[in-house]
Amino acid sequence: MLYNTLRQYEYIVAVADTGSLTGAASLLNVSQPSLSVAITRVEAQLGQPVFLRRKGSSVNITPYGHGVIEGARALLQQAEEIERGPAKAPPFVIGFFEDIAPWYLAPALEKMHFQFPTMHFKAREGRFSDLADDLSEGRVDLAISYDVGFEGRFDRRVVQTIAPVAFLSRDHPLASRSSLELAELTTHPVLLFDEDLSEHFVRGLFDKLRLSPTIKQRVRSLELMRSLAAHGAGVGISYARPPCDVSYDGKPLVTVPISTAEAAADISLIWSALRNPEPRFSEILDALSQL
Structure with missing residues (x-):
């Protein structure tokens, strides 16, 4: 005191x-x-x-x-x-959900540096709860993430709506399908991400559709999920889809879109409703919406 x-x-x-x-x-x-x-x-x-x-x-x-x-x-x-006030403006920090950062982080920073050359931008990765805390406590100005776990005083702008995919081994009975319904996965063991909000979101989706999947294993990373799926350990369910059909350990796998309409999820720009907007905040929103 x-x-x-x-x-x-x-x-x-x-x-x-x-x-x-x-x-x-x-x-x-x-x-x-x-x-x-x-x-x-x-x-x-x-x-x-x-x-x-x-x-x-x-x-x-x-x-x-x-x-x-x-x-x-x-x-x-x-x-x-x-x-x-600080003599030099602090950097504008953009947060990225870890699983989609490889798709968005580098292009976003490149675009920001080109379009706003007088501003300083930094990137920060995190899980859902990390990003929500960072936004609320001012460590992050704006986040690009699936809109999961951002309860309370947050504003958002949807930039893309995407469907999940299923990762399967080449010899899986469903591997030849062009698309799948979630209901078709309930007779096969599934792999989910080991994060409270992520798992809660997917399990909530199954509950909404009155489906009861068998959870074979929970994983912390996308590539571990793909590797296990490639080796036949279960069907991986993810909203991130790498462009290649080979896991890190060189095992081929199949990626099949999940067409269940209720499974679609938004990727959004999310920010605290309590923050004091930067003078060019709306321009930054517009630029990132075009990614």
């Missing part, structure tokens, strides 16, 4: 600069008795004298007081900088 105010520290610095209570009182436009009382209170709180004061003579700074005055100057300067 702070017991001394910035104004009181301002008094101390003024006395140090002018060398007297009279000069400091005139500089600050306060009465000398009020100034003297304020300094006495500060010294009482600190437990040591900052000045040696003798009636009718200038004040002397104690050895302890020199350290206090140095700290007070730095504190006042920092407070002034906070009120004045």
Whole structure:
């Protein structure tokens, strides 16, 4: 807890600069008795004298007081900088949901640097809950993500609606299909992402359709899901679709779109409804909407 105010520290610095209570009182436009009382209170709180004061003579700074005055100057300067605002605008931070960052992060930054050359942009990856916290607490200005888990005071703009896909081994009974319904997957073990909000979203979708899938395994990464699916460990369900049909370990797999209408999900630009928009915020929204 702070017991001394910035104004009181301002008094101390003024006395140090002018060398007297009279000069400091005139500089600050306060009465000398009020100034003297304020300094006495500060010294009482600190437990040591900052000045040696003798009636009718200038004040002397104690050895302890020199350290206090140095700290007070730095504190006042920092407070002034906070009120004045940063001399250089902070970077505009764009957050990306981890699974779609490989598709959007690099093109987004490239577009931003080209279209807004005087601004500084940074990127940040995270899961659903991470991005929601980052937006709420000001670490991220804008997020590109599936609209999952962003409850409360958030605004959004849909940029794309996509359907999920199923990852299957080459010899899976459903591998020859051009599209699949979610209901067709309930007789096969499925692989889901091991993240509360992601799994909650997919399980909620199954519940909505009154389907009861068998969860074979939960995974943390898209490529692990694809690898397990390629080896016949289950059917992976994902909204991210890499352009190749080979897993990281070189095993071929098949990617089949899921055509169930209710399974479609939005990729959105999401931001806190409480943030103070940048002057060019709407232009940034428009530019990112074109990705």
